[in-house]
Amino acid sequence: MTDTPLIIAGKTFKSRFLLGTGKFKNKKDVSDSIAAGGCEIVTVALRRIDLERHEDNILEHIPPHVTLLTNTSGARNAQEAVRIARLARASGCGHWVKIEVINDSKYLLPDNEQTIKATEILAAEGFVVLPYITPDLYAARALVKAGAASVMPLGSFIGSNQGLKTKELIQVLINEIELPVIVDAGIGAPSQATEAMEMGADAVLVNTAVATNPNPAGLARAFALAVEAGRLAYVSGLPTQQPVAKASSPLTGFLYDDIPAN
Amino acid sequence: MTFQQIKNILEDTSPQSVEQLAQEAAQLTRRYFGRAIGLYSPLYLSNYCSSHCTYCGFHSHHHIQRIKLAPEQYLKEMQFIHAQGIRNILMLTGESYKHTPVSYLKEAALTASEYFQGIALEVHPMETAEYKELFAAGVDGITIYQETYDRSRFAQVHLAGVKKDFDWRYHTPQRAAEAGMRQISLGILLGLSDVVSDVYALYEHLRALEKSFPGVEYSVSFPRLRTVKTEALASCAIDDVQFVKILCLTRLLFPRVGINLSTRESPQLRDHLLEIGVTRISAGSNTSVGGYTLLEEKVQDPQFDIKDGRCVDEIVKLLKAKNFDPVFTDWRHIENCS
Numbered sequence: 033m034t035d036t037p038l039i040i041a042g043k044t045f046k047s048r049f050l051l052g053t054g055k056f057k058n059k060k061d062v063s064d065s066i067a068a069g070g071c072e073i074v075t076v077a078l079r080r081i082d083l084e085r086h087e088d089n090i091l092e093h094i095p096p097h098v099t100l101l102t103n104t105s106g107a108r109n110a111q112e113a114v115r116i117a118r119l120a121r122a123s124g125c126g127h128w129v130k131i132e133v134i135n136d137s138k139y140l141l142p143d144n145e146q147t148i149k150a151t152e153i154l155a156a157e158g159f160v161v162l163p164y165i166t167p168d169l170y171a172a173r174a175l176v177k178a179g180a181a182s183v184m185p186l187g188s189f190i191g192s193n194q195g196l197k198t199k200e201l202i203q204v205l206i207n208e209i210e211l212p213v214i215v216d217a218g219i220g221a222p223s224q225a226t227e228a229m230e231m232g233a234d235a236v237l238v239n240t241a242v243a244t245n246p247n248p249a250g251l252a253r254a255f256a257l258a259v260e261a262g263r264l265a266y267v268s269g270l271p272t273q274q275p276v277a278k279a280s281s282p283l284t285g286f287l288y289d290d291i292p293a294n
Numbered sequence: 295m296t297f298q299q300i301k302n303i304l305e306d307t308s309p310q311s312v313e314q315l316a317q318e319a320a321q322l323t324r325r326y327f328g329r330a331i332g333l334y335s336p337l338y339l340s341n342y343c344s345s346h347c348t349y350c351g352f353h354s355h356h357h358i359q360r361i362k363l364a365p366e367q368y369l370k371e372m373q374f375i376h377a378q379g380i381r382n383i384l385m386l387t388g389e390s391y392k393h394t395p396v397s398y399l400k401e402a403a404l405t406a407s408e409y410f411q412g413i414a415l416e417v418h419p420m421e422t423a424e425y426k427e428l429f430a431a432g433v434d435g436i437t438i439y440q441e442t443y444d445r446s447r448f449a450q451v452h453l454a455g456v457k458k459d460f461d462w463r464y465h466t467p468q469r470a471a472e473a474g475m476r477q478i479s480l481g482i483l484l485g486l487s488d489v490v491s492d493v494y495a496l497y498e499h500l501r502a503l504e505k506s507f508p509g510v511e512y513s514v515s516f517p518r519l520r521t522v523k524t525e526a527l528a529s530c531a532i533d534d535v536q537f538v539k540i541l542c543l544t545r546l547l548f549p550r551v552g553i554n555l556s557t558r559e560s561p562q563l564r565d566h567l568l569e570i571g572v573t574r575i576s577a578g579s580n581t582s583v584g585g586y587t588l589l590e591e592k593v594q595d596p597q598f599d600i601k602d603g604r605c606v607d608e609i610v611k612l613l614k615a616k617n618f619d620p621v622f623t624d625w626r627h628i629e630n631c632s
């Protein structure tokens with residue numbers, strides 16, 4: 033079974049497993065997890081990049097072949113997200129940006145309306161914009177129009193490890209949106225990543241589950257395999273689920289002349 | 295959680311219940327904060343104070359040397375703190391509109407923004423318009439402790455100055471949030487009044503703020519009344535067991551709220567509390583005006599005595615050895631517009 037690669041903004045990726053870099057106990061665990069997971073896109077919050085301290089600069093721990101996706105963590109509105117993205121580009125962090133606009137510190141749900149505004153501005157300035165959203169069809173369509181390079185709907189509350197609580201809404205995006213759909217936030221177990229990929233998601237992004245695990249590289253590897261398994265299942269085609277048992281060899285076919293016997 | 299439930303939890307000091315709470319708190323802390331620990335240093339700009347808080351080393355009736363740092367002096371202090379690696383600064387003053395007006399604080403903030411990525415203030419309460427000016431000058435955070443939510447006790451210990459006004463102080467976080475501040479830190483001074491009532495009232499205050507201003511990152515502090523130059527001040531001392539329970543309960547009820555810990559606490563206790571729920575600590579602190587570079591220790595007048603005197607490097611080494619990630623920058627200056 034052949035598969036098409038993941039293409040975002042014209043760039044081809046073999047891996048469909050993206051990694052976030054927050055909450056790790058040290059920078060070495062980040063680089064080990066990237067290697068073990070075969071990740072090719074890694075997101076880093078600009079607010080956490082310490083350009084002055086060489087040893088503690090997270091960028092030093094991300095291999096050069098990996099695409100750096102700076103995120104706008106801390107932005108509370110479109111204006112702030114735009115400023116952070118511009119600052120990231122000016123600081124040498126490239127022009128791939130994950131828009132995170134969160135104006136609620138309790139639930140950390142993204143503000144879709146502000147995210148669309150920021151996407152419009154940044155896409156027009158030449159950024160490759162991957163917006164993090166609460167799954168919503170209208171917001172996703174507006175993002176397509178605004179020039180987004182993908183949409184990143186949340187599976188459940190960030191950091192919650194609750195899996196695909198928004199499954200039905202994500203499925204709508206997968207069905208209707210032509211851009212890559214990357215499931216972000218809430219994925220706490222490899223089986224949940226498989227589930228997202230089996231649904232037809234183009235990729236998943238994981239952070240908390242890997243970062244807070246005692247063996248982050250081990251779990252990153254597990255996620256990579258799970259993502260691959262889910263993708264392979266999706267490409268191969270999954271059998272439709274039936275509400276009752278269905279015999280693989282019918283027992284009464286012989287009664288009907290017009291049905292050819294197996 | 296009701297008052298009675300909080301009271302029951304805080305009053306049950308059996309080792310099993312404390313351990314159970316700590317386990318739950320630690321789990322939530324790791325889930326929402328990972329092993330990242332934020333670092334900051336305080337910078338005391340001035341100890342002029344018009345308030346008379348009976349428990350404070352800076353109060354207006356104390357005969358201490360009054361100092362207000364001139365721009366070249368705070369610059370030197372900032373450069374020293376910056377050289378230690380610190381990028382988050384908490385600038386403090388006594389409560390004196392006259393000696394440390396907004397114009398003075400604004401100048402200090404503008405200088406600080408050359409050296410630090412996160413700038414917070416712990417000064418006298420101000421109007422929303424004043425907070426807006428400070429926000430535009432690069433201040434992102436306001437620390438304002440109610441000290442106690444018990445009005446009669448509040449009146450007993452705040453004898454003079456603006457701090458006598460309970461309500462003006464109580465509504466300060468709201469004014470700061472209206473001005474656009476990103477981080478607001480609340481707190482109570484443990485040992486001042488009935489702890490259960492104060493903890494309950496703090497939670498109510500925080501809940502109300504979360505509802506009205508959901509975009510603000512909140513954090514809380516629980517400073518315990520300490521000695522100032524060996525003078526004991528607490529009227530109802532809080533022991534370590536109660537202290538740990540308060541931190542745990544706070545984490546359980548507010549999983550994403552930051553918990554700060556100052557150098558008031560001993561190194562041993564601080565190290566343990568990192569595992570349980572503390573997310574931000576001060577390091578290499580000096581609580582005297584001019585204490586980093588300008589005055590010799592014997593002539594310093596600290597606001598409170600420090601128990602953890604370890605330098606920034608020592609703290610960083612310790613954090614790493616304990617598998618924590620010391621976080622120096624958690625914000626990047628962008629032009630602030632309200």
